[in-house]
Amino acid sequence: MGASIKSKKNKFNSGIAPDINITPFVDILLVLLIVFMVATPAIVSGLTINLPKAKQTSEIKLENKNITVTIDAKKILYINDKFVSQDDFVNTIKSQSNPNPESNVIFLRGDKNLAYSDIMGLVNLLATNDYTNIVLVTEDV
Incomplete structure (x- = not known):
């Protein structure tokens, strides 16, 4: 008279439980993490210079407009990691500052x-143009 419930249960339950294999x-994700860990330092350091080392360093937190001036071993000047000629140096500093x-x-x-x-x-060139807040950047020892 009635249908067997057991037969319907077996029809849908084949004994294999579906699950997701998360190993791949x-x-x-680990490969992507390693790629980003390797690529990040290359992105951060656009210019490669050998900074002098100092034993006593301190962090400076400032709210003013900050400008990074870099001079490499070949005496080439950069302002905020962009090349600038020595003739245009002061004008470029003035245009990018307050x-x-x-x-x-x-x-x-x-x-x-x-x-030295x-x-x-x-430093003297900056000071003659009234830029007196100059911080020398070094590496930690």
Whole structure:
């Protein structure tokens, strides 16, 4: 008279439980993580210079407009990682900074193979144009 419930249950239950194998998914995620870990330092350091090392360093948190000036071993100047000629250096600094030079902070990155006079020449050039907030960037020892 009635249908057997057991037969319907067996019809849909073949004994194999469906599940998702997440091992390939985890493998792909780990490979992507490694790729990003390797690529990130290359993206951050656009210019390669050898900074001098210092034992005592401190972090500076400033709210003013910050400008990074880099001079490499060949005495080539960069402002915020963009090449600038020595003739246009002061004009480029003025165009990228606040109208009041004293409110700007200049982060000076100089290659450790440069002569001290080259760094001081750049500091003096900035100081004669009223840029007196100059921070020398070094690496931790």
